[in-house]
Amino acid sequence: MANLAKHVQVAVGVITKNDQFFVCRRRAHQHQGNKWEFPGGKIGLNESPEHALQRELSEEIGITVSAYVHLLNLDFSYPDKKVSLHVFVVSDFSGEAYGAEGQESKWVGFNDLLSLDFPDANRTIIEKLALFRG
Secondary structure, eight states: OOOOOEEEEEEEEEEEETTEEEEEEOOTTSTTTTOEEOSEEEOOTTOOHHHHHHHHHHHHHOOEEEEEEEEEEEEEEOSSEEEEEEEEEEEEEESOOOOTTSOOEEEEEHHHHHHSOOOTTHHHHHHHHHHHHO
């Protein structure tokens, strides 16, 4: 039987400032609702992951990205959806990050990332961040 699960390409921004990370809580009605996440969103048709990152972070958390590095690409299958995450660490931006779409958001330290309830796909991102931070 063919896998008919939806496959979504997503740009993800790990926003860092002063050894803190910016996270948002997904709304209850969303896929993986009420869990914390690094901000980002779907990559549009014919859109590069880098462009989607800049567009989504402007729309979702009100910042303009000026410096980022690619961290990893990650494919993850949930029972109802497959996601391909294109993850970037954003180290410089203008504007003040906030939940521009009304979502709960906050700055947290790395150790707090380990205790927050993230979607399963994000565990690999956090593990990679531990190595990236050195």
